[in-house]
Amino acid sequence: MALPPLVHYATAAEYRTHYERVYCRGNILTFDGIRVYFAPGKFGHMFYESTARNGIKDAFSPVRAQRIDWVKVTLEHPTAALFDGWDKTSRQYDATRRVAVVYEDFVVVVAMSLKLDGSLKANFVTCYQADNSIGKIRTSPAWSRAACLHLLGGTP
Numbered sequence: 001m002a003l004p005p006l007v008h009y010a011t012a013a014e015y016r017t018h019y020e021r022v023y024c025r026g027n028i029l030t031f032d033g034i035r036v037y038f039a040p041g042k043f044g045h046m047f048y049e050s051t052a053r054n055g056i057k058d059a060f061s062p063v064r065a066q067r068i069d070w071v072k073v074t075l076e077h078p079t080a081a082l083f084d085g086w087d088k089t090s091r092q093y094d095a096t097r098r099v100a101v102v103y104e105d106f107v108v109v110v111a112m113s114l115k116l117d118g119s120l121k122a123n124f125v126t127c128y129q130a131d132n133s134i135g136k137i138r139t140s141p142a143w144s145r146a147a148c149l150h151l152l153g154g155t156p
Helices: 012-024 042-047 068-076 134-138 145-152
Strands: 035-037 081-087 092-101 106-114 120-129
Touching: 012 042, 012 068, 042 068, 042 120, 068 092, 068 106, 068 120, 081 134, 092 134, 092 145, 106 145, 120 145
Parallel strands: 035 120
Antiparallel strands: 081 092, 092 106, 106 120
């Protein structure tokens, strides 16, 4: 599958403007019709990394930011591989977290919840190159809309 083009801007501010225009103010729908919401504060989580390996994301990563458009195309791709997300707190898979993989080892994670009408909506959680964990992700349980709705108390 052909990779989406990388985006090249000169500054972090230009990437932030792109993120806010396309993701925060845009209307992103997954290929199966679930609206995905993006908080402005997620920009730092998406495109910064820790220089001290202490979990504090303190340095802008042009390499991560260049893949900004991969998030949207991964969510919208009709043949995305979908998996249950891993909840490290409970140490088990969680069907209310959906992990999508299309391009190489690039993953997009969203957290599902219910709209007032009982249909699914999603909030963006993270995206990253899963260099070390893609094998484990690809052997995770397949994500199921019915299982997700059941856990959330909705109707399939």
